[in-house]
Amino acid sequence: SPFGYEENGFEIKPLKDFYIRDYNNRWTKLLRVVRHKANKKMLFIKTEDGSGIVVTEDHPMIDENLDQIVAGEIVPGETKLITCYPSNILSNSDQIDLVAEFKRKGQADAIFLNRASQGENSEARDIKIKEANNCTYDESTIYINGSKNRIPAIFPLDEETGWLIGLFIAEGNFTTVTRRKNGEYLGKDYLGCETTITCGEEEANKAKAILKRLKIEFGEDKKDNGCTGIRIYNKLFADFLREIFCIQHLSRLKCLPQYYRHYSKRFLKGMLAGIIDGDGSITGNEKEQANTRINIRVSSKTLVTQIKHLTSVLGFDSLLRNVEGMGSERVYRGRVIKQNYPLYGVSFGVTQEVYDLLSPLSIKLQSIDFKPARKSLRSFQGASRVTNVVEVKIKDEYVYDVTTESGTFLCSGILTHNCSSHSLEYIKKYGLHMEKLEIISSPAKHARTLTGHLNTFLASMQAYYAGALGVGYINVFYAPYLVGMNPDDIKQEAQYLIFSLSQSAFSRGGQVLFLDANVHTGVPSYLKDVPAIGPGGKYTGKTYGDYEEEAQVFAKALMDVWREGDSFGHVFAFPKMDLHVNADTFSDPKQYELLEYACLIASENGVPYFVFDRDDVTLSACCRLRTTISDDYVIKHPESMRFCGFQNVTINLPQAAYRAGRGRIEKLFPEIEKAMDLAMEAHLQKKRFIGELMKEKGLPLWELGKIAQDGRAYVDLEKVTYIIGIIGLNECVQYLTGKELHEDEDIYKLGLKIMSFMYLKAKEYEKKYRLRVALEESPAESAARRLAKVDLREYPEAKEVIKGNVEKEEFYYTNSIHFSASAPINLVDRIVKQSKFHTIIESGAILHAFIGEEKPSPASIMNLVKKTWETTKAAQLTISPEFTVCCKCNRLTRGLKEKCSHCGSTEVYGITRIVGYFSRVSNWNKSKLGELSDRHKGNYSLGGLEIESKGDEIKERYSSAPVSTPR
Template sequence: MREDLKRQDLEMEDVRVMAALPTKAQTCVIKNNGIFERFSHEKIVKSCLMVGAPLWASEKISSRVATTAYDGISTAEIKMLVYDQLKRVDRKIADKYKAANTMRVRTSRDTIEPFDQRKIEKTLIVETEASGEVARKIATQVWKELKKLDVEYLTAPMIREIVNTKLVENGFETLRRKYTRLGIPVYNITNLIKNGSRDNANMLHNPETVHKYVADEALKQYALLSLPDELADAHMSGDIHIHDLEFFSGRPLNCLQHDLRAFIKHGLKVDGTGDHTSIAGAPKHIGTLMNHTGEIMLAAQQNMSGGQSMSLWNVFVAPFAAGLSYDEIKQAVQMLIYNLNMAYAARGSQVPFTSMNLEFTVPDFLKNEPAYGPGGKVVGVYGDFERETRALQRAFTEELLKGDSDGKPHLFPNTIYMLRKEVLKSEFEDDIRLVHELSAKYGTSYFVNMLPKYRGNMANYMGCRTQLNDNWTGDWSKDCLRTGNLAYVTLNLPRIAYNSSSDDDVFEYLDSYMGLAEKVLMLRRKQGMHCLDDYNLLPFLTQDIDGEPYYNVDNSTLSFGFVGLNEMLLSHCGAGIQDDNARKFGLDVVKYINKRADELKKETGLRWSVLQTPAESTAYRFAMLDKERFGDKAITQGDKSAYYYTNSSHVPVNADVLLPEKIRIEEKFHPLTLGGHIFHAFMGESYADPDALMSLTNKITKNSDIGFWAYSSALSFCMKCKSLMKGLQDKCATCGEETEVEWYDRITGYVQQVGHSKSASGGWNPGKMQELRDRKRF
């Protein structure tokens, strides 16, 4: 009866409508994109029929709209006319029409589509596993909210946020976590474009870094949403720090030690498969091998989140140098150094983070190992190539000493020199002294002490400090090559002290924090296995080498890191790491972490370790969070502009201690941090004497347990006159320039540009900048 009355009502108007129809079919409609098209009765009828209107109503509504239309009417106006007419027939049909024709959605697929409530229902069911009943309930509530909006276009993020709001209002927080959209505010992107970021000192400000940071932010959010609440909360609140969150899901493996022999024997597929790139056979010339070395590092960087290194590099290259003059060897080495410093194509447009572990001669344990030469063929044993091994090391050092064409230091690769008992002889004195000239000039070289009792045949480092030893299976090759540090999580030690009233409390909190770290590390390893085996996401690492994947994940390390032992001791013991009694408690803390690592080795069959965290940003982040939370109870370095904690188990950088005392304090922790450690000797502004440094190296090597160290120099470089100066200078001593003087220093493990003298606004975060100002120079 009701529908008949509506029909009669419309029919009574029909005569008036027909009389008023335009005599010419010339009415033009302006579409949303500005294009004109002819008015179409058929389109209106069809649009009404598609939402369920009866045919008779559809035809009459079309006729009525035609009487009102004028030349130049917009499609939006026509839709509102149709909507008003449909309301007189059936309100639900009218709302459906409005949703389909008035509410347009700009989708994430870069299309504009009619709003469809069923799509919300479908995505809720697919993405969150919600029941159909719940999905319909939420979608209906969303539709009611959207009807109230007066916008020309809806967007997919806008709709999703309203859906999330309704999920929360209805108590479906678990579903909300699965359904949420990841992204970054417009303001943040604008700021990145204008100012860049200081989270990573190795990245400059350019379009690729903007892309990387935007992607990183979304991936960090994804990782935190994927983690159990307790783990995500522990990170965000600052109990622990989960490093490289942006790589947690898609690139979860941290550091890598290469085995150059694999590529000498089998050639190179930079994509891991050869499906998308050219394939290179086994190299036959040293120049080809140098090129391959750089390409290996660049290709692997696409699969790794951290640093990568090559151990025994000059030993493995030595067969290719046989018969070459020293000048030819030096030219080949120069090509590699420049390649590694100019391959400006790694993550976010940076050069690959690379290190070379160099030997002064062929180590005794390697002398009878088969030597692979040109074409991948066995050409004797490595002991046959001692002359070439020494020549390659010397050439590498001499090229680094020259600097680039302007006289600036080559910042990569980190160059790590192995000090073994067989090289502490007079015949190697000239070679070792040359390395100390490099240390005196640029402060870029590192030293590895292979004499302490905790050493075996092999120990290698992968950049900032992460390390592998032949203490896992006892096989130096399996333990130290084609594997690395899978991941590490850092414990906030000062916070443990702030929450503790006794020694027992400290160790109970330590158990709790380590428990959180264990869960994170096991989840990261699980994700790493998925990326390696299930998702085929890391093809370079999974490429076949002699029937096995190149990367041996079973030999990789899972590591506990820590920050702020000094501040923990100040809070809990009333004295810092320089105090003998307080330091004893600090050693007990690190031993306790090691004890748990050893237990986990037995429980899981995996390789657990403890390391001194390379806390480029973590020491600053923890201190700022704790100062906000604990106020004056928090004991920090720095000041209110930038607080920071002392890194790992180091002596504070501003401590008034002599270098021998600093060595005595910090050497105790190196045998306890075999996942990675470093000793910093920050040199003063005067030019260091290579012979004095060499004497100090001899004492450290023979008389201490320091395993890894560097003589770090602050440098200034004038971009105008190309003068290199010691110390952080405000102006050039040669030409007087003030605005174009660059500063360089070691940030945590590697030397990097700080910024310009007037701004000091390079990639260093405020905490590291404050630490730089606080450093006491020896």
């Protein structure tokens, strides 16, 4: 493609060292521009302050709360968008050094400096401008070798030159030659040796006077329509306008000088007056004594936006007008003009202040019977209400999507948006179309094929992620494929899905993929009205709410498979079962039944993770990682619903305490702040590095950075979560105060204060960097040991608080904000107190009931889940039993045993949760073994939660299903 390389039907052009304006007028780096066919409905959106923008109907905009809103969902009169026009100028230059500018443009050999014009000896030899290093040339002229036509070496930027440039922008052009072949029109080429301004007699007389002052030669001729054509036969002047000011010669491409924000206000007000005298019209109502307005109509959208900014710089606001005029005909100065492109308008009321500012320079303003406008327009800086949304036709063949480093940018004064949990909808809608797969798969037409696509997709994605991969709403999004299936066939699909995912040994060193499957007891309310994608990637004409029965049947089938385990009844480590619980789960009888069944499974093998959805749209992955989805567009277009925990940088809280000193609580917070600043810098460094690896085709992470099938980058570094992890809060407060979190209420409150400080600091980073920054309970399978080991070496006092047997090298720090594993408190108190941290640990927190070999009843687990939902703000809860697996008879025994209770073999291994997933105990490091020993000392029993009358009721309702294997 001449524009750039092609990918997924888009033409993509990566960019370097380009910057555009962003929110609050900051600069943001422009990463790439994507071009695609203009085959979508185009909308013109206009706001109260006069800003206007043309976008596709599905383009994400930014509302007053800085949230995304799709253009097609904007409601005139209600929606407010962020608008902003810079009112400052960057500098106040009153001249341009053309010698320096043309040197910078690489034309130093072709242009000469006339030294005699500086007042030197008339015999002085003219020199090339590249030699003009130590001489003054304030009053000199420059010219191209062989030409007599000159321009000032120092071009003044005052009212008169501003007016001349403004008039040229409105009424000027560069001489072109028409190309034809065999009588056929092929286009026009720019000759570059002549410029022309066509205007009325008064404007022509003023322009000629300014040109004489500048010592620029010109000619003139009278037109049949009474206008005067001023012809400037000076290639250097034309180069100045095109190369230095960057003024284009096509009317629809015209613009103000590229760096006009650096020029003096004298020049700027002159330029606006010149544009008014060229393209402006002045209107008024004879019945009104205060209604004089200036209207400017041009075919360049860029120019009207710049004029609006120009009025803001000069101290008053203007109003952008609707797109109009394409295909119309009008008579202008005796000629019939057919409008092939849209016309854009900008207008403003002429108050006394505006009149005083512009009338000394504008011929048109001087000629009217001035009736001042009553007041200037209201100044908008912030949110402006949308007044109009209309469909428009555009002539252009293409539309363009801009991607910036910040994710947003200002376009026509309106803030707009860039055009890892993974969404099954993405695979359903687009099939498999990946960079490293030579074969492209169309969207699946059958559930079995969909499972194959999902498996391949996740295996491919694992190459890019160090942690877990989660799949959201798996039972809901499969539902349209299951219509009309009998229960046995649905069970078969569930078996095929879980066994396929559990046996994908594609990760590092042949490990199985670390996968989470998010299951819902019903269709969440926010998905009930979302159009459903079915077989072939086509919309079914129904919403997901219509498929709730199929979704619940599939959830039950998946639970059956998780309950049965593998061929020998062993527990599935992956995919994990993340069961989402919300208010509907308890009030809807069918959903309640599924929750009861999950509690039975938790009693038998501990597989379910109970994820509490409290008013939020959440996805879960990894050991406890979760995210809240707040983007309405993503919720309504779930094929774009994906998230990524970019990186976890964990803060060693005990070390911060050692640095602060024993008992010096006030010194702790600066130490934590230093550590968090360092963590944030690590995030930013990695973001920059990963961003480079994602930018271009052929780079290692291009698969993630490229524009995906849904028109968005698959991983957007402006939307991922930058995680700050926590470890050892318990040891931190213990060193400072001599007591652990569970030992004293004041110490517990100190722990809450420390975490609140970290939460607020994370929010500061979010505001400063406009990135999502959140705290997480670091799973810390290895970090709990490594950080303790480093601190034992560097801080001998660490031995006083580090947990485990130091002599046996079983030392470790307590996980995140958790109470000590061996703390002698009951499970309910542990849940109530630890859950109070969960609202400020946004990226993931979990409560473990390490029950060992105990087998609590389903009713007691149900009671625990219900009480946790009703009386706490807990994010996630899981029941974690222990098992022994026999290598001889393959039977499973509850608890960690030295030998098999069935056949007596000593060839056994234990399994339980190391953090948020099941694994072999024999693979654990010494520190985790030390923690396991301490778990056995703690009190995690559910005995006090038993409900006598319901002890066996749940078991009876769900009779044990026979062990089965995939057919």
